[in-house]
Amino acid sequence: MAATNVSVSPLVEVLEDPTHALSWEEVSAPEMAARFQPQSTNGEDFNVGMSASTYWLRFRLQRTTDTPNHWLLEVPYGNLTSLSFYAPGQPAVHTGSLFPLASRPYFHRYFVFPLDLEETPADFYISATSSYALTVPVRLHEAAAFAQKEHRDLALQYLYYGSVLALLLYNLFLFAGLRDVRLLLYSGYVATFGMGIYAGNGLGRLVLWPDSPRFDEIAQGALLCLATVFAAEFARVFLKTRSRFKVVDKLLLSSAVVCLLICAGLIASMGSTTAVSLLNRLFASLTVLTVFIILVACAKAWASGEREVRFFLLAWFALSLGGLVAALRAFGYLPTNGLTAYALQIASAIEMLLFSLALADSMHTERERMQQSLSAALATQKKSNDMLHRSEERLERTVAQRTHALSEALTSQKETLAQYVRFGSLISHEFRNPLAIVSGQLSLLRKEAELGTPRWEQRSRVMLAALKRLDALFEQWLRKGRLEGSLETIHKEPIDLCQWLRQWMEDNALATDHQIRLELAGGMHTIWADPGLLANALGNLLENACKYSPIGTVVSISIHRRPGQVGIAVADEGAGIADDQQQKVFEAFYRVAPEGPVNGMGLGLNLVKRIVEAHMGEIELASTLGQGSRFCIWLPHEPTAAQEPSTCTATAKPEFWS
């Protein structure tokens, strides 16, 4: 023996005693020696998994001359219900997890036995039973090396528990602030799992419940049961299984309930090794099933595109791997070494860390989603605000349009009313006068007939004149109706204005008491107009100029040009029109002096204005009271080579009709 820490497992031979009846005296008897079998060919620790038998281990030890004779033999596994150590020449030591701590010769979480080795070989025996997996690793240490190893082991152990505690406190603080139930379930899981490992490593028995071996026997199972309950609930909430994976949710809930029942069962069956062993087996199978269900749920969530389950999935994967390694070791398929012995512990540390990451990731993703939906809601609100704003604007515009249309309709109604009023007064004046004349002449004629001196000729002449006037008035009135029709079917054509004017003057052969002067400026003056309507407009203007100016004065007709338009002006030296009347004279039935001596219907200028507007032209009026008036109609000039008439030999010299 030269090394300071040595595994004795390669030397171990094993004998199974299912009856628990054999004693050391019996198994150490020479006739039993042959029944011991080498347990391993590759130096692994003795491990039979779950077994209800008692196992006897025998190994032969001797020291080399250069090594001390005082050694420590360690069985680094806490879940051995009973363990007896037999060294030659020393009293047997009976201890185990169900025995008081005082039964251990060395205060340690596992089982450590001091022993002296001689240079001559000697046989050592161990008998062991377990309600968990039955594994009996055997190590031999020099005292100083053992102390070193212990320090290293404990440092690692407390590093683990310190990390678990830090995670627990951190997540509890987070829960206090965020009130997220996932943090609470995660904290519950970390606490119970950590404590389960603590119990399983034998530290609980040493520190927390030294006088409760019965409780120590079930502590690991019960705590890990609770951890499974928390894990199942945590997974349900984290993966939102209730609303999405109904079957998975029911399975997880059921396994949580069964785990709780097992936990209660373990507490109730404290002291009954068989029941505890059975419940532990049940729990182990259920845990495997639960982890499998959680992995399936994770895979489903992952498949539906949830990126945030990746850490959660990894965490369970890590734990499953650790659990698998631990189980394979427990059932003897894997050797017991630092990695396999602490596989679950290492995996759980990784798992807890990954859970933390999963929670942070999930919260981050949720916050991102919330922000996204918040911005979407804001965008929608802005859109609807804009729409509201636009429809308000539309409404305002429509209201403004309607108001405008209404006010125009009102104005037009007022205008129509005013027209009717004016029309009524004109009728009473213009139509009644000739009728009164006729009626007066008739009564005079009757009286003259009674006296025998009827003046037929004179009376009939006066009556005829009155009737003619009446007829003229009717004609003027009817003309308005006819013109309405003509305005709808306007036929424009190019007109050489000089030529047309001369012709028009000749055709109408004006017999008037005024001097009509035609001033035709040089050059071509082509307009696009309806000749009939143009004649109508010009006739009205000329008639007015004669009607409202003294006999013998000059009435001139002249042609003018400005860009795009040609103007025909009719000017007189008459009474003129006051400034405030100059707009009104264009209204229908409007007359400046309806009671005056000049007859009329107030329709002429209104017709002129409408004709001009139908030609897209304008009418201008310049007038000074007592000096005369000048009406000018401007019509569009649209010359084209094809439509231009031959020539207009206009002269700048005025031409007179008298």
Ligand code: ADP
């Ligand atoms: P009417 O001549 O039948 O009364 P108009 O519409 O032609 O109707 O003219 C409207 C009013 O404008 C006339 O009643 C008259 O008072 C005034 N008016 C028109 N032309 C002249 C003019 N050349 N000089 C002065 N007043 C005019």
